[in-house]
Every structure is written in C-alpha cells, then in structure tokens.
Amino acid sequence: MEMKDWKVLLVDDEVEFVTTLAERLELRGLAPRVCHDGESALKAVAQEAPQVVVLDVMMPGMKGLDVLQRIKESHPAVQVILLTGQGKTRDGIEGMKLGAFFYMMKPLDLDELIAKMGEAVAAAAVG
C-alpha cells in the first residue's frame, strides 16, 4: 500500500508538536487526522477506523494507556504506536503488554516513525 493511502490518526495534547508533525507527514504525501485528547481520539476511531494511531501516553483527561485499551477492545486490528518520554520505558513496556504495536520516545526521529507506521499498516492489513 502506498503511503498516501495510509490512514493515520495522531493524538497528542501538545498542539504545536502534533500539528507540525502532521504538516511534515503531509509534505510526504500522508493525510493524517489529528486529535488533542483521548476522548476525541476514541470518537475519531469510531467514526472511521484508522490503520495506525500514534498516541501520546501522558495526556490530560483520559490517559494514553486507557485510550489504547479502549481502542484495542473496540478495534483490535488498529495498530497503536505509543509516544513516551525519555527514560519512561516502563510506560512503553506496559503499553506493549496492553497490545501496542510499538513505543517511541520523544523527541521523535521522523524517518523512524514513518518506518514503524509502514510496519503497523502492514500488520493492520493482516488484522
């Protein structure tokens, strides 16, 4: 599947971070949707399931790991890449136990994120 066909949802409460990340992905041909909290992310997934969700772990309101759990319950095929802080590997490992596809630490390496999103899209196709 070509990158332009990937269905990606970015979820992070840091508005400047997530909008800039979305712009950089758009320059590479993707059209990601963006949410700034867990509740709206769940609504976005329910409206149109993406193949990949890139999800910040630490957000106000519903926590990232709770959002992950809810997504995996309602849409098991959706693959979730968690964003954690440096030195917070414990959150990442916990997320992997809950069904996350992968976890990455902020600040991100964009090429690495795109590579992981590609793998996640392939995994979502298998289900």
Next chain:
Amino acid sequence: MREARFMGTVTAMAMHDMQNVLAIVRESAGLMGDLLRINKDVPFKHREALERAMGHITHHVERGKGILEAMSRLAHATDDNQSESTDLSTCCRVVAQLTERLARMKKAEVRYTGGAPALIVEAGTMPVMAAVFLGLRLVLDQPGADDRVLELSAENRAGRPVARIATPDLKLSPADLDGLAVALAGTGAAPQQAPGALELLFPSPGGKA
C-alpha cells in the same frame, strides 16, 4: 524520604514538559528543513546560514535528549530506590551524562564506554549513582592534562559488579582512597586503585560483598 520522593515526582513532571519543548523545537526545525529542501532550486541569499543554524538545532536537540533521559532516570531513582537491586551499567551511563558540565569545568571529558548488560548490584539506585558520582569527582579533582578523557565503564568481574574510571597516569594517594571510602559509607561501594584507574566494587545480589 518524603522530600526525596517529592523532588523526584516534581522533577519527573518538569522533565516531561522539557521533552515536549524539545519535541516541538525538533519538529519545527524539521519542517523548516523540509521546506528548504522542497524549494532547493529557489534562490535564497541566506540558505547556507539557515541550514547551518538548523544543523545546530538538530545537534543540540539530540544533546538535550541525552541530558533529559539521564535527568528522568535520576528523578525516577527515588522510586527505583525502593528496590534492592540496581543496574550498574545504567547508573554509570546516567552519571556520565549528568557530569558533562562538571567535567568541562575541569577541562576534562567523561566518556561512558559501555557496560555489561543487566549488571545487577544489591543496593538502591540513589546510593549507587551517588557512589559513581563521588568516584568520578575524586578523579576529576586530581591534577591532569587539559582535555584528558575519563573512561567510565561497568564490568562484571567474576560475578562482582565493578564501576571503573580510567584515565592515563591516574595515581591516587592512600589518603584520597581512605577519604573516598568514608564518603562511600552506606552506598555498598568499596574503592580500590588499579593501574591508571579507580575501581568501585559493588555487592552482587546474594553474592560477594
């Protein structure tokens, strides 16, 4: 302990915010780089200076990332301290990162040169980090050539975890070693001089002390 946990929690939260600051700086610089690349054929007088400045931003975001990771581990050390086992390699890596400024003040550089995987010490995280720091500071306080390099490593020596701080021609006096042994009381570490190196021997779980 209450104060230590307060400091750890507050520092960890501040570190999280700093990570977000760095993430925004990195993505913004990345976006500028993307736009310059897309418009590479458009004449622009200051292109080279802008590209150089973005290179600096990228380099220092990476540097900040390393410092933040070390700070975050230090902040969480108060939680990890509840455990009776600690990874010596991680502690050495964190302390090497956090002593960058101290080393520069002494016209030296601390380089973490690696560690055995999962080198477990039977001691809390805070005392182990403090012991490695005290050892490093003693070596940094010794006279030496400008730009000298201190190589910090964590080794498994016949089942005994050892932090090794090596620099050419290091010679500690017996008084230095005695003073360090006193300072290390309660950390579990025992200092010894080796050729060109200070070594800190730590107790292994259920093993040699």
